[in-house]
Amino acid sequence: MSDSWRGVAAEDKDHIPETVSLLLRSRSRRLLGDLLRPHKRAIALLTAVIVVSNAAGLALPYLVKTGIDSGIPPMADGRGSGTLLTIVAAIVGAALVQAVTRQAFLQLAGRIGQDILLELRRRVFTHFQKLSLSFHEGYTSGRVISRLTSDVEAIAELLDSGFDGLVTAVLTLFGTAAMLLVLDVHLGLVALLPLPVLLLFTRWFRRESSAAYRRTRETVALVIVHFVESMTGVRAVQAFRREPRNQEIFERLNADYREANTRGSRLIAIFMPGIKLIGNVTVALVLLYGGWLALHGTVTVGVLAAFLLYLRQFYEPMQEISQFYNALQSAGAALEKLSGVLEEQPGVAEPPRPGELARASGALRFDAVEFAYGEGPRVLPRLDLEIPAGQTVAVVGTTGAGKTTLAKLISRFYDPVSGRVMLDGVDLRDLDEATLRRFVVMVTQENFLFTGTIADNIGFGRPGAPMEAVVEAAEAIGAHEFITALPDGYHTQVGKRGGRISAGQRQLVAFARAFLADPAVLILDEATSSLDVPSERMVQRALRTILADRTALIIAHRLSTVEIADRVLVIEGGRIVEDGPPDRLIEGSGRFSRLHQAWVDSLA
Secondary structure, eight states, X not given: OOGGGXXXXXXXXXXXXXXXXXXXXXXXXXXXXXXXXXXXXXXXXXXXXXXXXXXXXXXXXXXXXXXXXXXXXXXTTSHHHHHHHHHHHHHHHHHHHHHHHHHXXXXXXXXXXXXXXXXXXXXXXXXXXXXXXXXXXXXXXXXXXXXXXXXXXXXXXXXXXXHHHHHHHHHHHHHHHHHHHHHOHHHHHHHXXXXXXXXXXXXXXXXXXXXXXXXXXXXXXXXXHHHHHHHHTHHHHHHTTOHHHHHHHHHHHHHHHHHHHHHHHHHHHHHHHHHHHHHHHHHHHHHHHHHHHHHTTSSOHHHHHHHHHHHHHHHHHHHHHHHHHHHHHHHHHHHHHHHHHHTOOOSSOOOSSOOOOSSOOOOEEEEEEEEESTTSOEEEEEEEEEEOTTOEEEEEOSTTSSHHHHHHHHTTSSOOSEEEEEETTEEGGGSOHHHHHHHEEEEETTOOOOSSBHHHHHGGGSTTOOHHHHHHHHHHHTOHHHHXXXXXXXXXXXXXXXXXXXXXXXXXXXXHHHHHHOOSEEEEESTTTTOOHHHHHHHHHHHHHHTTTSEEEEEOSSGGGGGGOSEEEEEETTEEEEEEOHHHHHHSSSHHHHHHHHHHHHHO
């Protein structure tokens, strides 16, 4: 499959070429087969149980036939009544076998289904975490949530009820057809006469419902995406009075979702009564022809009664199949999207043979590095740069100059198009992710905090760290005072995204988290931009301690953070245009000097 179609989901394209559609279904089958493979023995047992259950069900009409023909009326010597009692006992026994095996089937099928769903959710969550930053920057949070909720739920519905209905229906259909022909060939052929019409009708429903339920999955995904994005950005929505427009968009998407479901309901409204009509017409034909045969002594009344019971069994599963198609089409569309995500390859791949780096000193080197985002222009045309271990480097420049790109390459959120980024002489592409994350930590402007306590968030980068270490990190960064002033101190719940504490306090917690992780390389990407002046100066004092004996890359528009740097890089158009100590560059007449003077003037 070409890269342009890799990871395609049903909601992504309105019109998918037939060859691509076949590939989507193929990968969906691969995913389903992969999920079912560990349960081969359980599925074999499940099949055996349902075969016994259906055999018991198929025996009931035949036993009724035997009871009518052999036990009614009773023979003169009374043997008929004994035969009838025996048949009745056999019917009760068959019913008990069917009930017990049915219960066993449902329990076993439920356990297998939940195990499959457990594995599927685990795979999706694990894979989403492994996918590169480039994937998540283009894949909305609403679509992520849709994959793990509505799509998994659609598959759960199939496993919970659809599979049961399909297996039962298929075995009942074939078994009933065989029994009809065994009882009487001619009457059986009459009973099966409407079968071609039934098959054509079912084929039509399958084709139409496939399109209808794919559309349903598309529209529900769009509803979820819009809802999640609106609620995630609710501050911006309210600040810009966006509510009416968002409501208008939601109403349109919601109406599309309703229309898609209505289309599916209309198909069911045609299919289910149609099956019922075909079944009733067939019963009338069998009753008419069978009655005529019975009057002429060709068939017995018991055979005719068994035929009518078997026909009821034959057409009832067709309605179950219609319900199965509902679940199947919905789950099929969900499987297409989930399989697409699971086959998405990380843009930053793990090395097949990771290099050895027991302890990093923090020396960084860019060797003829070129980089571009996707098919866009080169952000870094060709960059050569060396940063000795332990040096604090400030990177300044205009927006879009390539400052944050440097940070993302060092953190290996992206790989260069050409050239190498090295840590202590080892290409970052040769280091496994765990090693790289241990030695390189990035603190961003977003300062994301997770739901939990302040202590949990500080210890995020070092799981299992003792409370004493958490407190020491907070003290080093200057956050201990405000934390202890909170009602529950370090056990204070930060709320959603840290909403219960201020932006400056969130930034201090993020710094404490980075300090506790104790990396060899620390990257601060606009990391003090949300701090007020007193907090920023407090952090700058703490940073002198934090940055000691480690390599640091500070990216900032606020030049106050440059004061603690050993070296300043001025970047324009992905190229280093100035490089030197801050004092020397300030004294010069270059770009940094002009930037610094403009900043001083802004403070006046």
